[in-house]
Amino acid sequence: MSSAADPRSGLTTLGFVGLGAMGAPMVRRLLGAGHRVLVHDLNAVAVAAAVSAGAEGRGSPAAVAMEAQVVLVSLPTPDVVRAVALGAGGLAEGGALQVYVDLSTTGAQVAVQVAAGLAARGVVALDAPVSGGVAGAEAGTLSVMAAGDPAAFERVRPVLQAIGSNTVLVGEKVGLGQTLKLVNNLLAATTWAAACEALAMGAKAGLDPELMVGVINKSSGRSFPTERFAAGPVLTRRFDFGFRMELMAKDMRLALQEAEALGLVMPTSRAAQMLYGLAMAGGGGKGDVTKLARVTEGWAEVEIAASRRNEG
Known part of the structure; x- marks a missing residue:
């Protein structure tokens, strides 16, 4: 099976809702793969940028789903996902839609709710959250953790492979993709919190931060956060x-809510969550996640910054 074809060009027609930091580069990857892409976002500037790259703008999610049999979404919160999928003017009102693919991180409960709502309209839903950051979206190297109907997954697999070099069906139960993504992000977030404390400790003791991070990233303490958060954004102070x-x-x-629903105690992750809470309380919510280091820098009265000895 294939998704709807544009009679003017024979290219596969896809819908895409959500043109944020991740959605915009994913749309560019889909356009580069030869797809006709119909897009919608509340941000007119983002829509204009996608149109300039070759996409076609539409005025609502419903308008997108009136033409595209396969629609992907990349949205920031569970409430927005529910509204786009099932609300007034949402995807469920589009008569062409057959397969809905949610690339967002919303949690298993929302994935199940949305899938049930769309099933009543004859639409098959896949939850397929992605990992790899903006750089991965730009390069098409994301990990895509899909869950749901295997036949629907096979139908959209070539589409997902345009954005993700590691595209996997993790289970037939809707929501399992969300669970795996939350497990992944919980691990990354908790590791980054511990790294911020450890790096501030080393800097306070007098270690050169650039040397310290370099050694860690060749030793047993290395992790994605030390390699991709500390070594670049923090040391350079670009965040x-x-x-x-x-x-x-x-x-x-979301991850800790799901853990609680499973009857699990997560003391380490909950301790790490407190550090993010402090950063958020200090007005850092809109800032880059790498700015978490500023919290522990403030306590230690140091900067985890690269040496300036080679400047000039």
Whole structure:
């Protein structure tokens, strides 16, 4: 099976709702793969940028789903996902829609609710959250953790492979993709909190931060956060990984809510969550997740910054 074809060009027609930091580069990857892409976002500037890259703008999610049999969404919160999928003017009102693919991180409960709502309209839903950051979206190297109907997954697999080099069906139960993404992000967030404390400790003791991070990243303490958060954005003071603090905090909250529903105690992760709470309380929610280091820098009265000895 294939998704709807544009009679003018024969290219596969896709819908895409949500043109934020992750959605915009994913749309560019889909356009580069030869797809006709119909897009919608509340941000007119984002829509204009996508149109300039070759996409076609539409005035609502419903308008997108009136033409595209396969629609992907990349949205910031569970409430927005529910509204786009099932609300007034939402995807459920589009008569062409057959397969809905949610690339957002919303939690298993919302994935199940949305899938049930769309099933009543004859639409198959896949939850397929992604990991790899903006750089991965730009390069098409994301991990895509899909869950749901295997036939629907096979139908959209070539589409997902345009954005993700590691595209996997993790289970047939809707929501399992969300659970795996939350497990992944909880681990990354907790590891980053511990790294911020450890790096501030080393800097306070007098270690050169650049040397310290370099050694760690060749030793047993290395992790994605030390390699991709500390080694670049923090040492350079650019704080530009490209993922907002409030979104990481949201993912932690969703993960811990799911853990609680499973009857699990997560003391280490809950302790790490406190550090994000302090950063958020200090007004850092809209800032990059790498700015979490500023909390522990403030306590230690140090900066985890690269040496300036080679400047000039």
